[in-house]
Amino acid sequence: MQSNTPNASHIAALFKGDQVHRDVYTSDAVYRLEMRHLFVNAWVFVGHDSQTPNKGDYYTTHIGDQPVIQVRHSDGEIKVLHNRCPHKGTKIAIDREGNTGKFFRCPYHAWSFKTDGCLLAIPLKKGYVDTPLKNTENVKGIKPVGAVHVHRGFVFARLADDGIGFDEFFGDSLSSIDNMADRSPAGRLEVAGPPLRYMHQCNWKMLVENQTDTCHPMVAHESSAGTAISIWEEMGSPEPRPAAMQIIAPFMSPYEFFEEMGIRTWPNGHGHTGVNHSIHSDYSAIPGYFEAMTKSYGEERAKEILDENRHNTVYFPNIMVKGPIQQLRNFIPMGPNKTLVESYIYRLVDAPDELLARTAMYNRMINAPTSIVGHDDLEMYERAQEGLMSDGLEWVSIQRLMTDKEDYSAEAIENGTTERQMRNQFDAWVKFMTVSMDATA
């Protein structure tokens, strides 16, 4: 950024349609604007309602750089509150999860609040009689976020009081979350244990873009997927295949496989790989599962649900879900060059445990800090973060399979190796960065 007070025209100039300026990954000024605009205007993932099943249950996380609490209020509703005492700023909840009972109590001066944030009591309150406290926001309690919406158990929030509605923001992209939940014979998911937590020294958007980058697996992951195949062949290609072969080997699929897989994009930066098939298509059947699905949905509908094999669905700005695996990855920005990746898995309620065992295996094999697949991804991101400091070239190419007139306000299905979804994300990035900015220079 050239200017110290960037505005909408500066931000829009960082995305030329086919190229994006490296400042979007490296600039501290751009990062701070993302936190004050993009992550305030967009609907951002918070958690799953099964993480806070009972009244008073809470869980702490971040929306962008904002510490927040997801809590089950006394009326059974999920509330999302800024994790800050209105008195001195002390974080109200420090642990990752817990139960606070009927109210939160600040550990510093014992101001207490209902679980919807409303102020309940201040000790020695007469000290505030005839003071200006009553005229300020400090007296109102813990501030809730602008808006909360729960869809099939997934909790999203918009920090801004006003802005785009939930249904308009996500539109038909919610079909991926719906398919993930429909895969449970009961139509419900439950979080299964704590998430993997993997720290990346790179910008959060590199991770989001990589979710629909189908030209990297056979290159970056040759060391894991290619070696897996060669060991298996040395063993005489035994069937059934070792677990690692089912999970890791499909990463070595040829370009044609990924081209034919297809990519769908939706308005506001959402999109997914795996329209026609995906690397998750050929997992072995689990005994009893299809029978349970048929019992719940009827055979035709059960087949329809399970024939959907979407690979990665990006929900702009910063999560990815894998429906066939019941996994959600949250790319939490911690600075222009620092991102915490939390990878959650979910249990399909009323489905056989073998499905969850495969999901847990996928999570640790691919997305753990100890994963031989994840290692090569992180290596690429961190090399890019360092390489982008080069002044030799300031623009990053996102031109693959770009056509003359791409309209990101309409759903589209394209060749599976297009970078259209990356362009779609930057189109939405400009939109939600600038909607709350001054338009003039």
Place this chain on the structure above:
Amino acid sequence: MNISNDQIIDFIYAEARMLDEQRFEEWLALWLDDGYYWMPLDYQQTDPLLVTSLMYEDYFMLRLRVQRLTGARTFSQKPKSRCNHVIQRPFVDEINDNNIKTVTSMHYVETRMDDQFLLALTATHELRVVDDKIRIANKRVDLLNSDAAFGSIQLLP
């Protein structure tokens, strides 16, 4: 065959030395082929299957992990990582027939280029005596801060 405490303790030390000296083929040969290397994600985790772990790897995965380290296109190992285990004298908690259980505290340091990190851990070995040789039946590695956010851990703590 009677296995002495000293032989068991020497075995644990020798295993750590193999890892530090990257003698991985020798290390793999210590394993029984139905063994699992488990590194839980959660403190005092009891279930390796239905919640996520950092690692729960069978012999095929361990073989893949080790073979990958020396691959021509293993980009995250160019340049290679190095590691060092500093281990406390193992406790030999059980010796029943040919089954042995040990618990060992270790400090593990891994380094690559300018970065280096330290992990404190407890390794629990289930060992079995087969044909007069001590073999690894299962190994569990509990990182003291298993629930913390890590960068890449590329070798074997």
